[in-house]
Amino acid sequence: MTAPDSALRAARPAALAFIFITVLIDVLAFGVVIPVLPHLIEGFVGGDTAHAARWVGVFGTVFAAVQFVSAPVQGALSDRYGRRPVILLSCLGLGLDFVFMALANSLPWLLVGRVISAVTSASFTTANAYIADVTSPDKRAQSFGLIGAAFGLGFIIGPALGGWLGAIDLRWPFWAAAILALVNFAYGLFVLPESLPPERRTTRLVWREANPLGALALLRRYPQVLGLAGVVLLINFAHYVYPSVFVLFADYRYGWGPQSVGSVLAVVGVMSVLVQAVLVKRAVGRFGERRTLLVGLGAGALGSIAYAIAPTGAWFIAAIPVTALWGMATPTTQALITRQIDPAEQGRIQGALSSLVSLAGIAGPTVFTSVFAWFIAPSAPVHAPGAPFALAGACLLAAWLVARRHAPQRAPVLQPQPDAA
Numbered sequence: 001m002t003a004p005d006s007a008l009r010a011a012r013p014a015a016l017a018f019i020f021i022t023v024l025i026d027v028l029a030f031g032v033v034i035p036v037l038p039h040l041i042e043g044f045v046g047g048d049t050a051h052a053a054r055w056v057g058v059f060g061t062v063f064a065a066v067q068f069v070s071a072p073v074q075g076a077l078s079d080r081y082g083r084r085p086v087i088l089l090s091c092l093g094l095g096l097d098f099v100f101m102a103l104a105n106s107l108p109w110l111l112v113g114r115v116i117s118a119v120t121s122a123s124f125t126t127a128n129a130y131i132a133d134v135t136s137p138d139k140r141a142q143s144f145g146l147i148g149a150a151f152g153l154g155f156i157i158g159p160a161l162g163g164w165l166g167a168i169d170l171r172w173p174f175w176a177a178a179i180l181a182l183v184n185f186a187y188g189l190f191v192l193p194e195s196l197p198p199e200r201r202t203t204r205l206v207w208r209e210a211n212p213l214g215a216l217a218l219l220r221r222y223p224q225v226l227g228l229a230g231v232v233l234l235i236n237f238a239h240y241v242y243p244s245v246f247v248l249f250a251d252y253r254y255g256w257g258p259q260s261v262g263s264v265l266a267v268v269g270v271m272s273v274l275v276q277a278v279l280v281k282r283a284v285g286r287f288g289e290r291r292t293l294l295v296g297l298g299a300g301a302l303g304s305i306a307y308a309i310a311p312t313g314a315w316f317i318a319a320i321p322v323t324a325l326w327g328m329a330t331p332t333t334q335a336l337i338t339r340q341i342d343p344a345e346q347g348r349i350q351g352a353l354s355s356l357v358s359l360a361g362i363a364g365p366t367v368f369t370s371v372f373a374w375f376i377a378p379s380a381p382v383h384a385p386g387a388p389f390a391l392a393g394a395c396l397l398a399a400w401l402v403a404r405r406h407a408p409q410r411a412p413v414l415q416p417q418p419d420a421a
Contacts, residue, residue, distance in 0.1 A: 015134060016143065018184075018192050019127045022091060024150040025180050026121045029094055031158020032173045036166035043170075044107040055107065059114055064361030066118035071125045071358060075351025078126040079202045083133065083347070084194040086126045088185060093120035095181030102174035125354045129346040132338040133195035140338055141289050144331035145280035149273045152327075156269035202345075218345070219352050227406025228337050233356045234399035235297075235329055238304070238392040240364025242268075245372045245388045252376065253385050254313040264317065271324035280331050290407045293332040297400040300326025304393030308386030326396070336407055367391075 041055045078086040097120055101113035127147065135143045165172035219226045242265075250256040250264070283292040303323025310316040334353075341349050368388040374380060375387040384390070 015192055015195070016131070016146075018188050019087075019130055020146055020150050021184055022087060022188070023124050023127050023147050024154050025091070025177075025184050026094070026124055027151050027154025028158040028161070028180065029098070029117060029121050029177050031155050032162035032165075032177050036162055036170045036173050039166070040110060040170050041107065044110065059111065060365060061362060062111065063114055063118045064358045066115050067121075068355050068358035068362065070119040071354030072348060072351030075125045075129060075347035075349070075354070076202075078129055078196070078347035079345060080204070082194045082196050082198075082201065083126050083130045084188075084192055087130065087192065088188050090120050090126070091181055091185040091188060095178050095185060098174045098178035098181060102171045102178065125350045126347060128334060128338075128350040128353075130195045132341070132346045132350075137335070137339045141284045141292070141332050141335035142281040144334040145276040145328075148276035148280075148327060148331050152269045152273035152276060156266055156273070160266075218348055222340055222349075224406060224408065225337050225340055225349070227402055228333055229353060229356060231293075231297075231329075231333050231399045231403050231406070232337075232353050233360060234395045234402070235300075235326075235333070236357045236360035237364050237367075238300070238395040238399075240360060241304070241368050241388050241392040244365040244368040248369075249372065249385055249388070250313075254316065256313065260313075264320075267317070268320055268324070271320060272327045275324050275327035276331060279325075280328050283328055284332065284335075288409075289332045289335050290403075290409055292328050293336070293403050293407055294400060296326055296328030296332065297396050297403055299323065300329065301393045301396035301400060304389045304396060308384075308389035308393065310386070329399075333403070333407075 037059065041059070045055065074086055074090070094117065097113055097116040100116065101110060104110040104113050124147075128144070131143045131147065132140065161176065162173040165176055219229050246265070247261055250261050254260075256264070280292070283295070287295070299322050303319050303326065306319035306322065307316055310319060337349070337353070338346065368391070371388045371391055372385065375382070375384040
């Protein structure tokens with residue numbers, strides 16, 4: 001073991017804790033503005049709710065589109081210059097951007113702030129590559145599970161924190177997120193070691209692989225990874241059923257108000273954290289990554305169908321523990337992918353995967369809201385408000401079929417195929 005590797009191993013617990021906190025803050029940055037951003041926009045458009053709703057959709061689409069472009073760039077930069085500077089600059093940029101949004105005094109400036117936020121909060125791309133650098137292949141599913149737990153915590157804490165602070169002042173959530181990001185940056189300066197030594201970095205920055213289309217094309221060099229990338233796309237597309245239609249569906253189907261919806265989402269978040277922080281490690285240790293992935297996808301499909309047909313709110317709540325097992329799918333997919341990627345390309349591959357997630361974020365909200373609107377309209381061929389959840393279940397079933405074919409029993413490290421050129 002070399003001296004740098006020894007030093008990194010000694011600092012690994014603090015480094016992984018920092019990565020966990022970084023991802024948590026990135027998700028908080030997204031979640032904390034959920035309760036207040038529509039109201040800020042509404043104020044900027046003169047209180048016209050319909051007009052504000054259209055702008056909220058624009059903000060969401062722009063955010064996902066910018067991340068589609070910026071994620072592979074961050075990944076490529078981290079492959080060339082190391083993970084540490086990219087992660088720290090992302091934290092610093094996110095903190096400064098939240099200060100900018102807290103001071104924004106018009107709708108265009110607020111939109112500029114969201115664009116910058118989309119760029120800087122793409123650090124989870126490099127965070128995933130960092131974990132692949134410092135974690136042995138047999139421990140990666142557990143580590144990615146912790147990152148999934150950070151996502152779950154962020155979506156529990158973020159909206160609650162944003163709602164509480166926003167009740168005092170609509171700008172306070174932005175100041176709180178800024179403080180958290182800047183403190184995290186300062187903390188990282190002292191505890192975050194570099195995970196990618198110079199000899200394992202790319203020798204030059206290949207811009208054709210740093211743009212989203214080039215990054216996605218890079219996946220073709222790893223045929224086994226290409227199938228698992230399809231699983232990533234389907235998982236994340238299905239996930240958008242929650243932020244897109246759950247609030248409207250719960251009110252329409254069960255008459256749940258904001259308090260009930262918040263409580264149910266909190267239960268979903270807590271169960272997701274438990275699955276990814278506790279159950280993934282045990283399941284992978286006993287059944288292996290492939291079986292755990294298939295069980296997670298199967299449970300997600302079954303639970304989503306149960307949501308779609310649940311006649312009462314009690315039946316819907318009863319299906320939550322089954323659907324929560326879906327949380328085992330993402331970390332095991334990530335672990336299987338990283339086993340098969342050269343260390344010098346981890347950042348770019350993670351950037352490509354993040355672009356797939358952003359594509360899901362661009363398309364998912366429109367698709368699920370359109371399906372919901374279609375099946376509750378008087379002209380619908382059948383009245384089925386749960387149709388969006390049935391669609392999500394079908395996507396997860398398709399992901400199960402793809403994973404069954406492409407997830408290997410064992411995951412040897414595959415060398416990339418040479419480019420056709």
